Amino acid sequence: MICTSTERDQLVNQEKLTFSGFTLSVHGVLEDYEIDSIRDFIEEYKRSIFNAGKLVLDFSNSPGIDSVAAAVLYGACKQFTRAGVRVRRTGTLPVIENLFETLAGFDSMPEPHKKRMSIRDYFENIGENVYEMGKTLYSLGHFFGDTLYAFMNLVLRPMKVRWSMVLYYMEESGVKAIPIIAILTWLLGLVLGYQAGFQLKELAAETLMPAMLGYIITWEIGPMLTAVLVAGRSGSAYAAEIGTMQVREEVDALRVMGFDVFSYLVTPKMIGLLCVMPFLVLLANFSGIFGGMLAGSLFLGLPPSTFISELGKALIPLDIYWGMLKSFIYAVIIANVGSFMGMRVRGGASAVGKATTAAVVLSIFMVIIADALLSLLFVHIRPGLSL
Amino acid sequence: MKPVLSVEDLQGGWDELLVLDGISFQVTRGEVLAIVGKSGCGKSTLMHFLLGLLKPWKGRVLFKDEDIWSSPEALQKARTRWGVTFQSGALLGNLTLLENVILPLKEYTDISERELRIVAYSKLDTVGLADSADSYPLEVSGGMQKRAGLARAMALDPEVLFFDEPSAGLDPVTSGNLDELIKTINSSLGTTIVIVTHELTSIFAISDRVVMLDSDVHGIIAVGTAVELRDNSSDERVRAFFGRNLAAEKRGN
Numbered sequence: 171m172i173c174t175s176t177e178r179d180q181l182v183n184q185e186k187l188t189f190s191g192f193t194l195s196v197h198g199v200l201e202d203y204e205i206d207s208i209r210d211f212i213e214e215y216k217r218s219i220f221n222a223g224k225l226v227l228d229f230s231n232s233p234g235i236d237s238v239a240a241a242v243l244y245g246a247c248k249q250f251t252r253a254g255v256r257v258r259r260t261g262t263l264p265v266i267e268n269l270f271e272t273l274a275g276f277d278s279m280p281e282p283h284k285k286r287m288s289i290r291d292y293f294e295n296i297g298e299n300v301y302e303m304g305k306t307l308y309s310l311g312h313f314f315g316d317t318l319y320a321f322m323n324l325v326l327r328p329m330k331v332r333w334s335m336v337l338y339y340m341e342e343s344g345v346k347a348i349p350i351i352a353i354l355t356w357l358l359g360l361v362l363g364y365q366a367g368f369q370l371k372e373l374a375a376e377t378l379m380p381a382m383l384g385y386i387i388t389w390e391i392g393p394m395l396t397a398v399l400v401a402g403r404s405g406s407a408y409a410a411e412i413g414t415m416q417v418r419e420e421v422d423a424l425r426v427m428g429f430d431v432f433s434y435l436v437t438p439k440m441i442g443l444l445c446v447m448p449f450l451v452l453l454a455n456f457s458g459i460f461g462g463m464l465a466g467s468l469f470l471g472l473p474p475s476t477f478i479s480e481l482g483k484a485l486i487p488l489d490i491y492w493g494m495l496k497s498f499i500y501a502v503i504i505a506n507v508g509s510f511m512g513m514r515v516r517g518g519a520s521a522v523g524k525a526t527t528a529a530v531v532l533s534i535f536m537v538i539i540a541d542a543l544l545s546l547l548f549v550h551i552r553p554g555l556s557l
Numbered sequence: 558m559k560p561v562l563s564v565e566d567l568q569g570g571w572d573e574l575l576v577l578d579g580i581s582f583q584v585t586r587g588e589v590l591a592i593v594g595k596s597g598c599g600k601s602t603l604m605h606f607l608l609g610l611l612k613p614w615k616g617r618v619l620f621k622d623e624d625i626w627s628s629p630e631a632l633q634k635a636r637t638r639w640g641v642t643f644q645s646g647a648l649l650g651n652l653t654l655l656e657n658v659i660l661p662l663k664e665y666t667d668i669s670e671r672e673l674r675i676v677a678y679s680k681l682d683t684v685g686l687a688d689s690a691d692s693y694p695l696e697v698s699g700g701m702q703k704r705a706g707l708a709r710a711m712a713l714d715p716e717v718l719f720f721d722e723p724s725a726g727l728d729p730v731t732s733g734n735l736d737e738l739i740k741t742i743n744s745s746l747g748t749t750i751v752i753v754t755h756e757l758t759s760i761f762a763i764s765d766r767v768v769m770l771d772s773d774v775h776g777i778i779a780v781g782t783a784v785e786l787r788d789n790s791s792d793e794r795v796r797a798f799f800g801r802n803l804a805a806e807k808r809g810n
Contacts, residue, residue: 415649423647423706426608426719427661428636 189215192222197231202238212246225250230261237269244273310532313510314502317440320432324441335438336445343404343439344446348453351399355454358395359387359461367470376470380477381484383462388485389548392454393493394541397500400447401533405508408439409529412512413522421513436509443501448494455493488552496544500537507533558585560619561749562717567606567616576602578775580616582768584717589743589750591764591783595798598770600753601644604721607751608641620717637665639717640710644725646702648694654681654705655690661712680708684738700731704738711742718742720752724759736762757799769795 187208188195194215200208219225227247229235235243247257259270287295324331366386367379412435415421424431459481466472511529515521549555560583570576576599584590592600605611606618609625609632617624620635648657658677662668668676681687684704686697694702703723710718720739724732740763743750754760760767761783769779769786771794779786779795787799 418650419643419645419647420649422605422608422610423641423643423649425610426636426639426641427664427709428633429664 187211189218192219192224193226193228194219195228195231196235199232199234200236200239200243202236205239205242208239208242209246219250219255220253223254224256225258227257227259228261229259229263229266232261232266233263235266235269240266240269241273244270244277248277309514310507310510313513314506316432317436317506317509320430321437321440324433324437330433331441332434332438336442339404339439339442340446342407343400343443344450347400347403347446347450350403351396351450351454352457354399355387355392355395355458356461358391359383359458360465361461362386362391362458363462363465364469367466367472371470376466376472377476377480379466379470379472380462380480384459384481384485385489387458387462388455388489388493389545390541392458393451393496393500394537396447396450396454396497397504397537397541398534400443400450400500401504401508401537402530404439404443405504405529405533406526408505408508409511409515409525410522412509413515413525416513416515417518417522431513436505439509440502440505443505444498447497447501451493451497452490455490486553492548492552496541499540499544503536503540504533507536559622560584561586561621562607562751563617563619563622564603564607565617565619567603567613567618569606569611569613569615570602571611575775577606577770580776582777582780584749584751586716586749587743587747589740589752589763589765591760591767592751592753592770593755593760593767593798594770595772596755598772599775600755600770601721603770604719604751604753608639608719609636637713638715639719640713640715641719642703642706642710642721642723644722646694646699646706648702648705648709650694653691653693654686654697654708657694657705658709658712661709665713677708677712680711681705683711683742684708700727700735703727703735707735707738711748714746715748717749717751720750720754722754723752724754724756729758732756732759733762739763769798 186196186198186200186204188197189211194212225247227243251257259267262270363379363383366382367376370376370379370382412421415435421431421435424434463474463477466477467474508529511525511532515525562584564580564582567580568575568578580603582590592603594600602611606613609618612626618626620631620638623631623635625632625635648654649660652660655674655677658680659673662673662676666673678687678690681690684707686701686704686708689697689701689705694705697705707718718739723735723739727735736759739750739752742748743763750763752759752764764783767779767781767783767786768777770776771778778792779790781790783799786795790796790799
């Protein structure tokens with residue numbers, strides 16, 4: 171707390187501290203909000219104390235002291251003692267004396283020894299982290315397997331699916347994501363269309379822009395951006411939902427009631443995402459291409475009819491279907507990783523926060539890896555792409 | 558009498574941390590068994606083992622002479638025959654109290670929607686919550702959540718009811734009412750009850766027998782009735798635990 175000059179004046183005016191000769195007398199109870207004033211007061215009489223070579227703290231008129239104020243006084247006295255001043259207390263009630271003795275007892279404890287990290291420790295740390303990551307991935311693989319098993323059971327008995335929850339997650343993860351996905355992909359299509367068109371115009375090849383934009387949007391940007399946005403919105407929500415249920419023992423309650431938590435908690439999320447993701451990707455594709463078309467007509471003098479005809483020449487139905495197909499894999503990844511991170515929650519609210527962050531990071535990481543692998547496959551599948 | 562639940566030489570813990578070792582005891586039909594001990598002694602961990610939420614590293618948990626870990630079916634079968642109320646009530650937050658009670662009924666019975674509601678209402682009525690059936694868990698008090706949890710645990714007329722710290726966070730009156738309710742269920746329905754608690758009032762009020770755990774030995778240090786352990790135990794730790802009650806009684810007098 172910063173002590174204002176007014177507060178200090180008050181302290182002096184109240185005469186809680188007085189100094190005479192070599193005696194510092196305390197009157198009343200020193201409070202924690204007065205510590206700056208206490209420091210200032212001692213500072214003012216420091217020279218006199220050094221000159222006297224001794225200091226008597228007189229607590230005869232003090233019925234008690236705040237522990238923070240006591241710590242400040244104790245610290246000041248310690249400095250004086252180090253400088254050769256003889257310090258003693260007088261008139262202290264047992265409660266005050268005990269407090270000073272406790273402070274002295276803890277002060278004499280050795281400082282915690284900070285261990286310096288050796289190179290061996292450094293590598294051990296890396297090893298432990300890698301081992302932990304391996305264990306997490308192993309558990310995640312196990313989790314994927316359990317979810318798949320539960321999913322196959324539900325495929326055989328569709329009446330067991332909690333369809334009300336599936337519809338709920340379709341709305342939460344699909345319908346409510348439409349505005350953000352449409353706006354962002356539209357903006358990205360606009361920017362990409364403009365930037366690509368501007369470069370191509372230099373070469374008088376701006377008519378290639380629709381094809382280039384169509385490939386970029388349908389192959390990568392549409393599916394990927396959709397997956398990233400859904401991972402951010404829904405993957406984190408799944409982790410938080412299940413994590414909170416873990417903290418509140420709801421998951422344990424379901425288990426001991428004999429419920430298969432994978433069928434009850436995970437598969438409705440996964441089925442919901444599997445139903446909406448392809449359409450979100452389709453929306454992202456259309457929205458992005460529409461943005462590019464707008465950029466063409468506004469900045470490059472490319473009429474929408476020319477844009478559409480050039481796009482029609484470049485794209486084949488597989489380009490659209492492929493993005494939608496990829497979204498199934500992304501849906502499985504996002505729903506599983508989100509739920510997995512939620513299930514791992516142990517402890518309290520902070521663990522839920524960590525789980526949501528981890529769910530988003532790992533989902534996006536795995537989506538990108540899956541995308542890279544699928545792109546390699548796509549090169550071999552799509553006509554006209556083989557090198 | 559034949560035990561309904563047995564624990565044989567159980568050893569286990571969380572991850573690599575040993576919490577319990579050499580645990581063996583039996584619970585007979587219709588008995589109220591209290592698992593007691595200081596905080597951190599492993600009471601809730603033992604409950605996790607009894608409920609099949611943790612797998613023992615060694616030893617067995619038997620429900621009606623069948624090891625619950627012998628097959629997934631055995632565990633599932635056992636779980637349909639017992640009910641659990643957790644410390645927090647553990648009600649699903651997105652369902653009303655009535656829907657929470659309906660949940661196990663819907664999963665394991667083949668009765669109509671109307672019959673489901675009637676049964677669930679009757680269970681809520683048993684715990685005095687029929688009027689709050691359409692409330693959500695967050696709209697009712699902690700005590701009511703626990704009672705609703707009890708109604709859900711009783712939905713399938715279980716053979717064994719487990720309680721994890723039923724008095725935690727409740728005022729003495731509500732806690733006493735809950736104790737009475739537990740005793741009533743035990744005496745009127747003959748339900749076997751396993752209760753984890755450190756509330757001495759509850760232990761003396763409802764338990765037939767007490768198993769006391771201690772963290773130093775990772776195991777059981779005393780078994781007997783609450784009065785026996787209070788009055789006759791030669792173990793310092795047991796006397797210290799139950800002595801709190803004597804001291805409180807003396808202060809009250």
